[in-house]
Amino acid sequence: MANHKESNNVVDIFSLDYEGRGVARDHSGKTVFIKGAMPSETVSFRVTQSKKQFDEADVEIVLKSSGERVLPKCCYFDTCGGCALQHIEPSAQVAFKQRVWEEQLMRIGKVFPQQILPPIYAVPWHYRDRARLSVEICSSGRVKLGFQAKRSRNVVDIASCMILPRHVSVQIPAVKTLLQALADSGVSVKFIEFYSDKKLTVVNLYFAERPSEKTKKQLKKWFDEVLLSSKTQSWQIWTQYGKEGAKEFYPESLPGLSYNLSEFGLTMPYRPGDFTQINADLNALMVARAIKLLDIRSGERIADLFCGLGNFSLPMAKCGAKVVGIEGAEHLVERARKNMYENDCGEQGYFFADDLFETDREKLASWGFFDKMLIDPPRSGAYAVVKSLHYPYLPKLIVYVSCNPATFARDAAVLVEKGYVFKSAGVINMFPQTAHIESIGVFEWQGNSIRHA
Known part of the structure; x- marks a missing residue:
């Protein structure tokens, strides 16, 4: 081991990055992102791409192995781009994702929730619908x-x-x-x-x-x-x-x-090409958590932004909310309307198409006041929406579902600046074996920072 330690290409791994690569510093202090390496390991590596601020590399030899390392189940793991974490035991994958997510919140948004919610996860294999x-x-x-x-x-x-x-x-x-x-x-x-x-x-x-x-x-x-x-x-x-x-x-x-949301007695028809979550079992757990966090009271007016085909809208309606769903794709809006009526809650929802990435203060005001709001944007986040929130159109509670920790951290910082308290958040392992991180957060309006809004 001493000889290995003297080599310039042997490092100790101290973290994972958002792509699931091990993070280390070489003998000169330069950051190295190493595919296939895990925290607490010592590895030798081969540089595949060298840049000014960092290097990218592959593992050559694992000299000290983590106790959470496992043999990948798939024979294509070393070459296929579909998975990145098969060498990590499934429950440890969740823990590592939690750590990466927390680091992104602190580094990018400089925010942190008052409470960390327990992670949501299910079967690690054969889940992709x-x-x-x-x-x-x-x-x-x-x-x-x-x-x-x-x-x-x-x-x-x-x-x-x-x-x-x-x-x-x-x-x-x-x-x-x-x-x-x-x-x-x-x-x-x-x-x-x-x-x-x-x-x-x-x-x-x-x-x-x-x-x-x-x-x-x-x-x-x-x-x-x-x-x-x-x-x-x-x-x-x-x-x-x-x-x-x-x-x-x-x-x-x-x-x-x-797909079914059986907790709410809902069947959600869709067509090939419609956006749906790739993991139906995890989606049901995610929706249940979102609805619980919204704590819906009958008659509340709740916005579902980036509503898709009504994945959250219909459960909200079943709980007694008056739902306004907004989505950029007209065909998904039509699907949401149809799903609402086919599930006998058509009177509870109103849907329309609009480009939420072009939201400004005037557009947001035209929607009227919402008691609560659920935001479920694509990877680019909901920056235009959160920047446009202003008094008196500030929902008392916002539940934000994210598929990108970086944009979630950015948008969370905007909400906190506007006077929201970052009450709670947690990760959802929607994509086992991959580095993708889904999460959910709750922001509560305190009413004491109107000057920021």
Whole structure:
């Protein structure tokens, strides 16, 4: 070990970064981000990219191993870009994510909640209800199907996947056989998507050109020979090309996709292409926590910003709130309206489309006063919304659901500056085996800092 310690490329790992890489300092004090390394380990590393402020590297040898290191279950882990943390025991992944999230709050937002909520997590494998797999055709004409590699856009050819549902994973070779047959006949498929619920799985093929009648017959024949005999699920093929949305193809007229929020007696229909959380079980737990944190009183007027197809709006309505849902995509607004009526709470909700990234004080005032607000933005956060909050349009409680700790920290700092108390927050392990961090926070208006708002 002494000889190793003398080497310039041996370091002690003291943290993880937001991409799941080990963080260390080399002999000169320069920060090194090392893929595959864990806190409390000593490793030798190989630099893959050197920059002025930091280096990026891969682990060469783990000289002192963490007790939380495990063997990755997937044989593609070293190359596939789909997962980053399979070498870390699942419960330790949650703890590391919690630490990274807390560090982002302090470093970027310089804020911290009064209470840390217990993390939410469930099964670590075969949880992903929807996924997009890339298609690549080699110079030899061989089709590759899988996720992109860790540091390139090259497709890692896979025959199985540990985070997809088991019944989807086992069909990957059959799907690749179909794609090869299509490619051999001159038909190009750019990518495929899987969408799965408890009863139905949709495979959507995105074609470079409109599929011909010959191609359609080929798809139907493949389906009848391969997927029709499935004992565990009903399957359906959808097709898509150009700028058109995905369309039902074969077999027709099956009951559509949906997910359940059983705690609220809700069934949420959706179509391929609609935004839904990729982990239905975790989504149900997340929604339940959000509704509990909102502490809804009957008749309260509550905003659901970035409402999507009503994932939070409908549970709010079931609890007696008057919900106003705002979303940038018109087709999701229509879906939310339809879902509200199909679940017998249509009188409780009003939805409209608007660009929330262009929110200003005037627009926010036009919405009127809300007792409470739920914000569930994409990775870029809700900066325009929180910056535009001003008296007298300050909700007494805001629940913020985030998929990006950096933008959450930034927006939390704005809310605190405006007079909100950062009451509580915690992480949600929506994406096991990956470095992605979902979280939820509660901000309570104290009414004593109007001058900041």
